[in-house]
Amino acid sequence: xxxxxxxxxxxxxxxxxxxxxxxxxxxxxxxxxxxxxxxxxxxxxxxxxxxxxxxxxxxxxxxxxxxxxxxxxxxxxxxxxxxxxxxxxxxxxxxxxxxxxxxxxxxxxxxxxxxxxxxxxxxxxxxxxxxxxxxxxxxxxxxxxxxxxxxxxxxxxxxxxxxxxxxxxxxxxxxxxxxxxxxxxxxxxxxxxxxxxxxxxxxxxxxxxxxxxxxxxxxxxxxxxxxxxxxxxxxxxxxxxxxxxxxxxxxxxxxxxxxxxxxxxxxxxxxxxxxxxxxxxxxxxxxxxxxxxxxxxxxxxxxxxxxxxxxxxxxxxxxxxxxxxxxxxxx
Numbered sequence: 001x002x003x004x005x006x007x008x009x010x011x012x013x014x015x016x017x018x019x020x021x022x023x024x025x026x027x028x029x030x031x032x033x034x035x036x037x038x039x040x041x042x043x044x045x046x047x048x049x050x051x052x053x054x055x056x057x058x059x060x061x062x063x064x065x066x067x068x069x070x071x072x073x074x075x076x077x078x079x080x081x082x083x084x085x086x087x088x089x090x091x092x093x094x095x096x097x098x099x100x101x102x103x104x105x106x107x108x109x110x111x112x113x114x115x116x117x118x119x120x121x122x123x124x125x126x127x128x129x130x131x132x133x134x135x136x137x138x139x140x141x142x143x144x145x146x147x148x149x150x151x152x153x154x155x156x157x158x159x160x161x162x163x164x165x166x167x168x169x170x171x172x173x174x175x176x177x178x179x180x181x182x183x184x185x186x187x188x189x190x191x192x193x194x195x196x197x198x199x200x201x202x203x204x205x206x207x208x209x210x211x212x213x214x215x216x217x218x219x220x221x222x223x224x225x226x227x228x229x230x231x232x233x234x235x236x237x238x239x240x241x242x243x244x245x246x247x248x249x250x251x252x253x254x255x256x257x258x259x260x261x262x263x264x265x266x267x268x269x270x271x272x273x274x275x276x277x278x279x280x281x282x283x284x285x286x287x288x289x290x291x292x293x294x295x296x297x298x299x300x301x302x303x304x305x306x307x308x309x310x311x312x313x314x315x316x317x318x319x320x321x322x323x324x325x326x327x328x329x330x331x
Contacts, residue, residue, distance in 0.1 A: 048090070120132045209224060
């Protein structure tokens, strides 16, 4: 996806006037098929202040793309916004209620002065709109980058490398990572249970990259980041003294309540709770590293991988980022 990003950014930065408007319309039509409607100026009233809209949202867009933003073009942009919203109110509100206004301005990643924002805030208040804002060049780039790779290839005429070595590893990972049912994976772990097949498959991933080099920056590192957490998860279950083997997997139960003297129960409960806390840390960090790999794969190869989903976190109260140290699984 980095090739798409660079090409799209270049298209945005070099486009002015009508060319930028066409670029905006194309991205909107691809992003909101059957919903976004572009408007062609016609007759005495032209486009009625409306370059495109999404009727079901009452959302209107007006495009302005000068070669550069300076004092004069900012002044004109403000004048144009005020005139356009009045035209929209007069020409369009009866057929499609005017709820949202976007001033689509190609700022070429420079940002906007305060006057643009205060004008839009006043427009929102005066016309009793739900929302009024700028739609910047960065907004357009972000929207374009959400498009499927297949659409971007056609739109930008950019082909991605084959990444053959990466695909061999990726196909192996897909077979052994719990990607098909990520919710079940974390649900089982939150119940102190892991299937034997899942643990065995995860273990097969360790060392898979070997000494090879790859064309995607950070590819090998993203996979190797999973290794310590896979090993920690295996150790956490296999070395805990109250782990039991079930029909299909490993579980940590409170069998000590039946087998140990009552006076030991308080300390054993603390030990059990600590084991669960450490399991959550390991699970969260493993899921985090898997998500980092998923993100990298989408960026370079397939934006639609897993339909935009990620691994769930086992405990949402824990940090959603990689912790620096492995938990002490011996306590």
